[in-house]
Amino acid sequence: MTGGTNGSTAGDVILKVEGIDVFYGASKILFGVDLEVGRGRTLALLGRNGAGKSTTMKAIAGIARPRKGSITMEGQNLAGERPDIIARAGIGYVPEDRQVFTMHSVEDNLLIGMKKGIRGQEDWTLERVYDTFPILARMKDRRAGLMSGGEQQMLTIARTLMGNPDVLLLDEPSEGLAPIIVQAIGDLIRTLRETGVTIVLAEQNMHFCLGISEDAAVIDKGHIVYRDTIAGLRANEEVTKRYLAI
């Protein structure tokens, strides 16, 4: 593993992944993955198609079970716990495949996601979500299944926020969306960062992460191969050429 001298996340670490191995059947997919996410920071987990980004996110969210290693949030070990326990510990997960309740209205989708945060905080209310996502306010009575991909992505993020997470996992939120929508999602993530939520953003596209994340980790064939600030990564042509599709 290589990385910049200033490391990735100085200071207070809220989420720590140490040495996790994940298998799908007999195939080993993650090999001792380590990540450190600083409180209130945004970490971009970058890598090519099939590198292991989604599997890492699923392991943190409790959907893929690590066979080895630990995942700690505020010192509590969550590796191998059920997804609902992990969500209750303050981790909000937005999967790649945007899971909205298609037969329900936008507002019902948001209400389904509503719960207090682990510290009892109720920072995200319907009102605040509609303020932050005006597009959802305009569509609140629409059936979620009738929304575009970008709108569904926004709704999935908003629904996850209604659970008042301390850490938000976003798995390729820009995937398959038109450039103008990708830009809107980028703006939204920038707005969310200002609220102090910690974000882990899995992405193939480093350029999307510039100006959104401070920290970067690169995964390749299930190994973390580089950790640094995103600025350090951007300046490292050898690493970006070798491991990222740029």
Ligand SMILES: Nc1ncnc2c1ncn2[C@@H]1O[C@H](COP(=O)(O)OP(=O)(O)OP(=O)(O)O)[C@@H](O)[C@H]1O
């Ligand atoms: N359910 C599964 N069963 C078996 N192998 C899987 C499964 N899901 C993913 N894989 C394999 O695990 C590896 C890592 O996949 P993963 O989805 O984590 O990569 P990724 O970096 O998120 O890529 P993508 O951008 O395609 O989502 C790939 O080789 C993939 O084929």
